[in-house]
Amino acid sequence: MTDKATTAERPFTLASFQAYMNEGRLMGSRNKATGEVFAPPRPIDPATHGDDMEWVELSGRGTLAAFTSVYIGTSAMIAAGYDRKKPYVAGVVELAEGPRISAQILGLDAARPDMAWIGRPLRATFVERGEGEKRRAYLAFEAIV
């Protein structure tokens, strides 16, 4: 799925990762030598220290590896309308391509957390938050019904 024409120029930085998310794309980096995929993208493979990377678009499919229902949230989540009476789910998602990533989990009743959610299939989506210049896409995953 890698589109060389649009991805070749972008450095393996947070800004590039964010720019892709703003375009609705979940991208990782791939070590050309070993095929190992990193999401969020890394510029250096920690195992081999190799730095010959390419961008790869991820399927956005994954499963829930660990989670929490947050009742006392970050100020950004409080600003987004969450509080003690309206908790949200944050989770660690294992992507189909292997790496794990952190994201808000949508489509589950945060006020009724359930250990059985672990292993649930999920798909990536993007949530727009923030005002003015700070407005940007946040990675989230929704439970597949």
Next chain:
Amino acid sequence: MKKLNRGVAVVGTGMSQFGSFPEKTTRDLFVEAFQDMRASVDRGLDPNDIEAVYIGNYSSDLFEGQGHTAPIMADWVGLAPRPATRVEDACASGGVALRQGILAVASGLYDVVLVGGIEKMSNLPISGVTDALATAGDVSFEIPAGFTFPGFYAAMATAYMHRYGASADALLRVGIKNHDNGALNPKAQFRARIADLMAGRIAKAQQKGLPVPEWQTEMDFLHDDGANPPIAWPLRLFDCSPVTDGAAAVLLVSEEIARRFSDAPLYVIGTGQASDTSALHDRPELTALRAAGAAARQAYEMAGVTAGDIKIAEVHDCFTIAEIIATEDLGFFAPGTGHEAAEEGLTSRHGPKPVNTSGGLKSKGHPVGASGTAQVVEVWKQMRGAAGERQVERDVDLALTHNVGGTGQTCVVHVYERR
């Protein structure tokens, strides 16, 4: 095998009262800790003998609006112009400052070093504390997901409970045990057992003519969403260490001169430190802290001891699940069995492996940058038979401290021997 170039001993420890002190700044708390430490040196300390200062401090910048804290602490106890260095590794700042002091003495450069730990957290509203602590996680990739600091450990708890079939009650048992210990520690923030807190609430309700809660046991109280609300499920209020102001101080000297200061010095026979990935999600295991295991192995190997030899340990129970995982990472119990050990009381003050006799971070309090140094205060007291009502029954000649930064990005372990 890694060895220190020369032996290092602890010859004095002290701490401020832990709690919430609107009238005190970090320097006031540090002066309190320094004076307490000075009083603990059997043969007296002339502050002029101190050659260097290392201060563990997570974030006075965010909590108090004050940076550059090491020279301030040195100045306020009259130690300028000695070199004063701040060490920041999140909640492991104190333990890493201790290690820096140990390495400085072991190198031969200094014979007498003061290590401090400081944090003043109560100035900020709870949302400010939540945001400040969250910066110990990965603000690029984890905080945007909505993770808070309790949230990280809550996620570890779900992974642990799912993998090993542990119940949330095992976590609550850790809190009950640590409050039992903290109730006997005059310096602790919460000097009350959970049962005392429960009885207090019942008495208050009766006094005010309000409906009296029907709690029969501590577990009833802890299962009540009103008394013990969820913070980051499955962690509730009593699974979390509090917001604390406090400071601690440790005096280190070279082994050769230890007896000039102390009748019963503690020798630092093992030190280990390791790091791990910035984000929790990048770790192969969510149910163990890899860096804690690595730091423990280094410390045990240097000390020539095994986990089974350790008599007591102060471990980093920032959350109840963290203590259970710590007792596994340190090799006290096999992976996946720490929750059973907690439920069976093996880590209680009267059990075979007492953990957090001070009350731990949960009950003693957790001024983040000070906690790693405050742990030394407890092993000092227990190893010298000076822990008062909470003194363990058997002789403690070998003890361990375990201090974690963030979600385990930094872990530092020390082993102490009384000869």
